Amino acid sequence: MDIINEALQFEQEKHTFKTxxxxxxxxxxxxxxxxxxxEIYKQNKDAALMDLMxxxxxxxxxxxxxxxGRSLAA
Numbered sequence: 361m362d363i364i365n366e367a368l369q370f371e372q373e374k375h376t377f378k379t380x381x382x383x384x385x386x387x388x389x390x391x392x393x394x395x396x397x398x399e400i401y402k403q404n405k406d407a408a409l410m411d412l413m414x415x416x417x418x419x420x421x422x423x424x425x426x427x428x429g430r431s432l433a434a
Contacts, residue, residue: 363396364412371415375423383427390420 370393377383394416401409 363393363400364409367393367397367412367416371412371419375419377423377426380427383423387420387423387427390416390423394420 370389375386377386394413397409397413397416400406401413
């Protein structure tokens, strides 16, 4: 249950990253948390865990979108 608390805390943190390396670390942390929660979800199929994974995935996608930057065509 420690991974769930860590995931909830990560979700509540302010996600303003000054440097690219901060964004990379945050993206990796989000992925690690999602996979950790997924392992627990596989065992008990709790819908709340699925919702937590979805919210973490949205945060991770936003971080990765910022990492990739804008395309030159836009």
